[in-house]
Amino acid sequence: MPDPSRKQAPCGTWTSPITADVVAAGATPLSSVALDGGDVYWLAGRASEGGRTTLLRKRGNSVTELTPAPFNVRTRVHEYGGGALLAADGVVWFSNFADNRIYRIGPEGGEPAPLSAGGALRHADFVLDAARHRLLSVREDHSQGATYPVNTICALSFDGSETVLVDGNDFYSSPRLSPDGSQLAWLSWDHPRMPWQGTELWLADIAADGTLVNGRLIAGGENESVGQPEWSPGGLLHFVSDRSGWWNLYRFDHGVVHPLCPRDAEFGGPHWVFGNAMYGFMSDSEIACTYIEDGVSRLARLDTGSGALTPVDNPYEEIRELRVQGTALAFLGGAPTIATEIAQIDARSGQRQVLARSIEQLPDIGYLSVPHSIRYPSADGRTAYAFYYPPQNQDAEPLPGELPPLMVIGHGGPTSMATSTLKLATQFWTSRGIAVLDVNYGGSTGFGRAYRDLLRGRWGVVDVEDCVAGAQYLAGQGLVDRERLVIRGGSAGGLTTLCALAFHDVFKAGASYYGVSDLKGLDADSHKFESRYNEYLIAPKAQADAVYAERSPINHSDKLARPMIFFQGLDDKVVPPPQSEVMVDALRARGVPVAYLTLEGEGHGFRKADSIVRTLQAELVFYLRVFNIPVPEDLPAVEIENLAQ
Structure with a gap:
């Protein structure tokens, strides 16, 4: 029965308070929670100050900003950063983004005082070694210029001098000092592995002069991912390992490793940033x-x-x-x-x-779609996972007999995961009558090692198959309109989008945000941390060229026959404009409906509010016109070539 309190309207045209301007206003980025005594510290982004990140402290009932402009609490170790601050015994140390220097704020507060030289030396993941008057950290040395930086674990004395304690590996993280200060544990790994493939947990004694002796391997290897080493108050080393197929907790006690809570669950996650x-x-x-x-x-x-x-x-x-x-x-x-x-x-x-x-x-909860966590069959007999968001708007409902369009989203990473946390960018669509499927395709974290490794050598295949299967599953359940299935994605998700449209005939339209169309181009622009990532995702270097050619949409543009809209920052150095332009030209020449929006001053990822507003509105208009749905008068015109008016 129709709900008399709701207006019937075509899906996609429902009036919503979650406007593009509301989405563009966005959320304040929050990160780096820390506890010290009764104080709680965290970092908050300041969009109105050019994206600066500031340090806040809650003491009692008051919150104080400790790092006024121009301080920007951030590090770029491994480029993704994290672990930019340490709070201990009333003192705070932090990395400042502009000069890479470490600053100290004393218990009394006041102006931050510089501790390190900064410059080409970046630091992250700090630990206080109070007895030796120093900080321990992961250091990244960029002084060699064009070559890849050198990563080490170093000691930063309170007089500003630095001493390398551990070197020789490509990457380090998580230096952790035992409670009595006599031992140091840390993680390391080498190319071509990513940390969720294999890491090593090391333990060493600390000599009288502060150097490390008697280093020994405790756990890990090429096919075991170890994370988050921590010491118990009594001095027993604990860590997370996926040796069972799941990231579970373990204790190292007198030379023996003991599982604490065997379970088909993830007590750890992939190391993208420090400090998790x-x-x-x-x-x-x-x-x-x-x-x-x-x-x-x-x-x-x-x-x-x-x-x-x-x-x-x-x-x-x-x-x-x-x-x-x-x-x-x-x-x-x-x-x-x-x-x-x-x-x-x-x-x-x-x-x-x-x-x-x-x-x-x-927004009022009546406009918020609460997702269903679903699992469904995919290719080769495997199971895939996703969050399904049905349309929701307390003021509107579909026309009689109408099924909603479905938007399928493949997350970035691609070794990452979609979560159910409220995102206004998702609610923008659902509150207008468009269902959303946020897919945790094979390769996503949160479902065990075997599921994570489904993407090994199959990026652009498994992720695409799981997105296709998810759309087909919902259509088969009678929840969405099979003739109005769309897929969208940015960067790595853009590759998924383009492959889905080139190699499958399920989606009726798509949107690519600075999407990867040429896999070979990624290798040329990668930083050290991800420079060998494609060997895991695609193929070892010896076989890479052939697989790149087979799987890159740029080489199969003749197979694209569905309407597409492309969004491209003109300053993008990671996925430069030609990657989009080749695809647009191919669709244009073959008479396929296509729209192309370029954005001045935007790089890889759109950060300006007006860019976010413009792209969201244009994408909505594109789908409405492609599916012949009336376009609300308050939306701007969008030029779509080859589309009959």
Whole structure:
């Protein structure tokens, strides 16, 4: 029966308060949660100040900004950064983006004082070695110019001098000092591996002069990914390993590695940035941890003796950067109706306090689509996972008998994962009557090692098959209109989009945001951290050229027969304009409907508010016109070549 309180209107035309301007205003980026005594620290982005990141501290009931402009708390170690601050004993140290110097803020506050020389030396992932008056960190030395930087673990003395403690590997992370200061643990790995393929956990003693001796391998290797080493208060080393096929927790005790809580769940994640944490010690006998099952985060207390998990009640489905101090837990949390926020929870009482929100004012819940976590059959008998967002608008409903269009999204990375945390960019579509499927295709994290490795050598195949299968599954369930299936993606997701349209005949239209059409071009522009990534995703160098040619959409533009819209930043150095232009020219010449919007002053990823507004509105208009849906008068005109008026 029709709902008399709702207006019937064609899907895609529903009036929504989640406008392109609201999406462009965006969320305040929040990161780097830290606990020190009774204080909580975190970083917040300042869009109005050119994207500067500032450090905030909550002490008692007041929040103080500790790094006024022009300080920008950020590091670019591994280019993705993270781990840019340390708070300990009332003192804060942080990396400043502009000069790469480490600054110190004393317990009394005041102007940050420089500690390091900066320049070509970048630092991240700090640890305080108080007894030796120094910080330990991962250091990246860019002084060699055009060659790749040199990564080490170094000691930064409080007099500003630096000493390399560990070198020889391509990458390092997670230096962790034992509670008595006598030992140091760390992670390392080498090309061509990415850290989610294989890392090594090392342990060494610290000599009287502060150098390391008696280094020995504790866990890990070419096919074992180890992460987040941490020391218990009593001095036992713990870590996460995927040796069982899942990132589970382990303890190293007198030369023997013991599993703590064997479970088909992920207690760790891929190392894209420094500083991620999914567990911490409440005491020697109890760990607070978060773990992922079927793409959803859980929060629990873990008894280190019995391995029993006790749930900690909370409203979140995504939990990141968990910090633990006694019973106090602080983290980044999000859920389908909760945008990312910083929360503090007492692990025993469950009492919760929200310290900061990425979006202060959310739309009424009646306009928010709550996703369903689904699994469905895909190619070769495998199962794929996704979040399905049905259309939702408290003021509107479809015309009688109308099924909504479906937009399929493949996340970037591609070794990453889609989460259910509220995103206004998704709600922009669902509140207008367009369903969304956010796919965790084979290769995504959060579903175990075997699922993650499905993308090994098959990027542009498995991800595409799972997006295609997801659209077909929903259409087969009678939830969406089979004749109005679209796919969109940016960068790596753009490759998925282009491959889906070139090699499959399921989607009726697509949108590519600075999408990768030429795989060979990626190798030329990659930074050190990702420079061998394609050997995992595509093929070893010896076979790469043939596979690149076979799988790059730029070589198969003659197979593109569906309407497409392309968005391209003219300053993009990662995926330069010619990658889009070749595809646009091919569609134009063959009479296929095509639109092409270029944006001055934008690079790889659009950051200007007016660019976000323009592209969202243009993409909406494009779909409406392609599917012959009336275009609301308040939307701008979009030139679509080869489309009959």
